Amino acid sequence: MRLIMASVLMLAATGSAFADPDVAKGETTFKKCMACHAIGPDAKVKVGPPLNGIVGAKWAHFEGYAYSADIKDGAAAGKVWDEATLDNYISNPKVLAPKGKMAFAGVKNDDERKDLIAFLAQFNADGSKK
Numbered sequence: 001m002r003l004i005m006a007s008v009l010m011l012a013a014t015g016s017a018f019a020d021p022d023v024a025k026g027e028t029t030f031k032k033c034m035a036c037h038a039i040g041p042d043a044k045v046k047v048g049p050p051l052n053g054i055v056g057a058k059w060a061h062f063e064g065y066a067y068s069a070d071i072k073d074g075a076a077a078g079k080v081w082d083e084a085t086l087d088n089y090i091s092n093p094k095v096l097a098p099k100g101k102m103a104f105a106g107v108k109n110d111d112e113r114k115d116l117i118a119f120l121a122q123f124n125a126d127g128s129k130k
Helices: 002-018 023-030 069-076 083-091 110-121
Strands: none
Touching: 023 110, 083 110
């Protein structure tokens, strides 16, 4: 009986780790990014590139943006912005791109990052929603 109760308590404590991402919360988190990035059909270059179609895209995929050497090197190596890579980058951009241009400390909360990535994932390269 104690083993069952301990198992139930452990599952309850880790339940949020298995929660589905919340796109609406991700949109709220994206407001932290809007000073430098845009997304959607009318997205233009700001300080950073537009993030349309970022999930699954190759690094340095947006034509005409002057990416840092770190990001260009990642592109040359065939790196892709999959969910795991985005999660790592958004948590602390300097880990993947130490000399990168992104002057943002990162989103430390795991759930916020998952929600943000879910929000980003709904946009095609042209800014339309999937």
